[in-house]
Amino acid sequence: MSALETVYQANTQTEPAMIELKGISKEFVKPSGDVHSVLQGINLQIPKGEFVSIVGPTGCGKSTTLSLIAGFEPPTQGKVYISGQKLEGTNQRAACVFQTENAFPWKTVMDNVSLGLRLRGKNKAEANDEARKWIARVGLKDFEGHYPSQLSGGMRKRVALAQCLIVQPEILLMDEPFSALDVHTRHLMEDELLRIWEETSASVFFITHDLEEAIALSDRVIVLTAGPGARVKGDYRIDLPRPRNVAEISFDPAFMRIHQQIWQDLRDEVIISYENANKFSS
Amino acid sequence: MSALETVYQANTQTEPAMIELKGISKEFVKPSGDVHSVLQGINLQIPKGEFVSIVGPTGCGKSTTLSLIAGFEPPTQGKVYISGQKLEGTNQRAACVFQTENAFPWKTVMDNVSLGLRLRGKNKAEANDEARKWIARVGLKDFEGHYPSQLSGGMRKRVALAQCLIVQPEILLMDEPFSALDVHTRHLMEDELLRIWEETSASVFFITHDLEEAIALSDRVIVLTAGPGARVKGDYRIDLPRPRNVAEISFDPAFMRIHQQIWQDLRDEVIISYENANKFSS
């Protein structure tokens, strides 16, 4: 579809990719009873330790893709493989920051953040000590005893972030984790995320609607086409050197060039998406 | 506090301001039983037809301020006046896009959007016709029969937007309405919002964490200090000519200057906020 498309070839023939989507389609039954096709023929490989961002027009199917990888829902067609094994049920090797808030309303910030460790059998004191560190990292030190309903939107998002990062999963699924944050806090969090990622070499599947963020953080940026029936439109390797300073990288000329290139693709799709939605008038 | 502070003087002595906050403080009781002061001594006047944006570090009290103007909660001290009248209970002249989604899950997109008109006594057919227009404007023409749970995050936000705009209120309260949208859709929506605002001359109270967005849209940008006990730090008049093209205005040198100026203020506060949160270690 796009002349600029650059297909990235995974060079990890030796071991199976951490995440592999093979011929994935996802359909929903619409209220009218018709079938609404969201994703169509998605093939994607994410090797271990790679940071992949996914961008695309709103409503194209990014969150749906994430829920397939997390194993919340099965694909209509095709298969999801995790380390070469077919995924059945919830993906036990992943942790996830949801697009909507997903902190447990009946747990305090402390209990929310320490939950993952507690579930893995750590005793309370240890888990709390560890959680305290993470709460500080996301800048909520003073709110340990608060319930989610007593926090602001941005604070709740950061609780979710700490909750997810504390378990240091092999696969990190993040659905617009920073969209509710101001630029500065966002940069702090992004830096934090990169540091953690570099330490743990998790495979990251990162959804954002901010192309700059996608490029600044990722090894690869994937562009989805407009729905219905979204496909992978572009798959770009971001070869900027690491470690990166996310606050400043956007002034790098290489960054601008890549941005320009991907933006072409993305803008086309966004426009198609908007037109699509309003094309079929009744 | 800031040397750059420029205090804007309302020149509407003749008629009372649409929204006036007088000596507003807001406190919450913390889980520990202590009192947590969120806002402290806020004074603010928003004349009729003015577009005011409010920025500040995450968790500083923006949403809280909005809920005071909407009348969801009473202030602990001080008073809110709407057109010179003391506000009691819900503000009947306002409509609101909430930070968290607030579409009614048991209503389809059509019913959600037409609700405001139906509540005001319009008959079903008329309300639906009108709603159809607004659904198209936010680019959801094909999803009229869907329930909110069947939409993506960005789509739900747009439903909320249409739901709120359709009633053409005198006061528009918007809490990060565009944060879940990709840049292009966001620009489309912003343009749409400006057009509607110019048509209806509503007073807009617009919360965002994106300073560029704030400047591009507003007549005035207000910066809050870091919490706890947030105050108004800066109040800037944006004298850029209208109508504005939000997608391009950020390249305007005047824009950049203003941005630079406000950003100084804002950054300081964000940094304070982050330090504050982690200062008092246990």
Place this chain on the structure above:
Amino acid sequence: APSSSSNNSSTTKPRVVIMVGGLEKIIYMPFMLAQQLGYYDKYGVNVSLVEESAGQDAEVAMLAGQTDGAGGFYDHTLDLATKGKQVEAVVTMADVPGETLMVSNRLKDKVKTISDLKGLKIGITGLGSSTNMLATYNVVKGGGKESDYSPIPVGAGATLIAAMKNGKIDAAVTSEPTASILQNQDIAYTLVDMNHKAAAHQALGGGYASTSLYMTNDYVNAHKDTVQKLVDAYVATLKWMSTHTPEQIAAKMPSDYYAGNQSLYVQALKGQLSMFTTDGKMPAGVPQNVQKILSSFKPAVKKVDLSKTYTNEFVDKANQ
């Protein structure tokens, strides 16, 4: 002889609602039998029989004016009189209680006379019921006080039998067929027979009017004509009963009343038929005896004006 008004057309038949404390019980058999024999129709009343199976509610419903008459034990009229409510028995269908005081075989050696009843747990159908009063009477007569035994409401039938079997109760005042079953299954033996006339009269020191139809005095005075017809029907029923065999009577009853086990029903009937009067009349001396029995543990009953608790006026006419 049937009264003259028996050939009234059915359209003008007065309607009477009678609530009975267990229509299917043998002791209340005449109420249903009269209907089965068509006597209500014949004597010109339109009776609707209402079932009532829990406690003393039949009387209360009647007092509240929801029913016109109640089928129950005569002793309740005295009880109500002490509470300031005047009701009178217009027909007395039985002059023995039709109950038997059975004692568990476990206590065969210990309990020989009623003076041994002290301290026992005695099963009754319900608190305040006639079985309760009879149990109390026997304990008191044996030299004890009302509080010397524990009355345990266990209903009748299966629950009573099970309670007796499990030793939860030591004795029970019960009617047929439960008494027969207890005896046949070797669970209990008869201590006091208050079912067969001779034995009952001896045990109770005279007659003890039980099954009767009573109505408020106000109702009786205001509807003499209707009451007469009603009494005519019952007297005829009692006559019919005294001239037919248990088998013939059983055949007349609805099959649900002996569902699946007609022979048991006939056996029970045989045991209890003797309790019924043949003329519906309150025998002389019986009210006084009932009063004496009740007042042995309910002093208030002593003051009751007996003449207001029953009347033979209608029965006498019906028997003419």
Place this chain on the structure above:
Amino acid sequence: MKMQINSVVSPASREVVSRKAELKREALKLRARNLSLQLAVFVVLTGSWQFLSSNKIIDPFFFSSPFDIVKHIWTWAVNGTTAGPLWLQFWVTFEETILSFILGGVFGIIFGYALGVNELLSVILGPYIKMINAIPRVVLVPIFILWFGLGMPSKVASGLVLTFFIVFFNAFQGVREVDRNLVNNARLLGASKGQLARHVIIPSALTWILSSLHSSFGFALIGAVVGEFIGATHGLGYLIAQSQGAFDTTGVFAGMLILSVTALIADWGVSKLEKRFIAWRYVRK
């Protein structure tokens, strides 16, 4: 118009049709599995009951047997009962039940709503409602007979006082669970009190209310039957009381079986209602 989209961007509509058929087939298969499982459990239960009873391992006098029970119902159906044809008994009880179910439901919802919305009302009336809820209905029935007579109204009242409380407590809680944000939003959009109830509070509390209806139909039945124990000329309660008085265990079980099946059918109806009214909850599978 929606078909158009499919034909433009979705897979060919032939595929769509086949996919839909497949979904249907799967649903049917699931249904069949469930039915056969239910049947299997049923057969095992009644089979062993019959076996134990036939072989006198349990005393048929106390426990009857499935076969006898069915036979008893059959006899009732064919020969009629002492109180008239079986369907009439059923109908009488059913009518009372439905009435008390509806009235209890309506009052429960109204009171639950009123007390849930109005704190003052809940402070004043709350304790009384809780107190009345502790009074045995069996004791209340005679009082109802005093007030309403022997006819249907007293039975309906007796069913109503069971149904009411269950629906009330759930409706009350349901109303209090409504998302404050949604209420705020509706208020801002101009909702009056009545509109707020109609558009926000009732729909949101509907899961609570409908859930209470599941259990309350059973209770309405019980109320009607208990009402019939005391002072009735017809109805299933009458039949049961009579059988109990006649030491006819089979008759008691037969009556209870008819009650149970009625409740099951009504529950199916409530489920349908549920699917209809809270359709939006079922869209995301």
Place this chain on the structure above:
Amino acid sequence: MKMQINSVVSPASREVVSRKAELKREALKLRARNLSLQLAVFVVLTGSWQFLSSNKIIDPFFFSSPFDIVKHIWTWAVNGTTAGPLWLQFWVTFEETILSFILGGVFGIIFGYALGVNELLSVILGPYIKMINAIPRVVLVPIFILWFGLGMPSKVASGLVLTFFIVFFNAFQGVREVDRNLVNNARLLGASKGQLARHVIIPSALTWILSSLHSSFGFALIGAVVGEFIGATHGLGYLIAQSQGAFDTTGVFAGMLILSVTALIADWGVSKLEKRFIAWRYVRK
């Protein structure tokens, strides 16, 4: 540590203290208003009852009067009842009630949880539970006496079969209402089945369960009392049945009053429990 913050950035702690005292004062004022309102309603109700009854406008034989009822309770308390001291009767019934409440609650929650989580189980057992729920408990009591004897177990069983269903239906629905996202999140975080129940499903269903406990204590009381109507030697149900048998309306009302007050006290306990267990719901006023 939290005080520190206040002293640095919040208004002076003296002001904080005064503000807290003010909040407390307001809460007290509200409490006083509520109490006086409740009292007023109570006085009006009992006053008019007493008036109507004293003047024979309503027949005291049927309706008794508040004064007589209180006097009756007093007599019971001072002179004891036929079955022993009043507190013993109360205690017997209370014990049975509490036991059946707890057992019914526990079983209700366990079954509700199991069937809510496991679709297969709900398909198989669901219909049976619904069927049993339609059986009049009054009919079941004799059966319980057959099985469990005349002692406490049969009364507990009779209370249990009322409590169980109410808790069951609510727990079942509560479990099914749990936010899918939260379940998914917990699963990803590594929750096993038991942990899922403990950390997500039960806390989320707790409002449902606690709401059902409000009504079910009343029902547990009823069950115990109905059980005591048949085959008991002690208990409030025994007293009520006895009074009923002796045409003593005042005694019946006296028994019911004691029951009602017990229910009220228990409800207050459940509310405390509620405040404690779902504290997080109360933080945002």
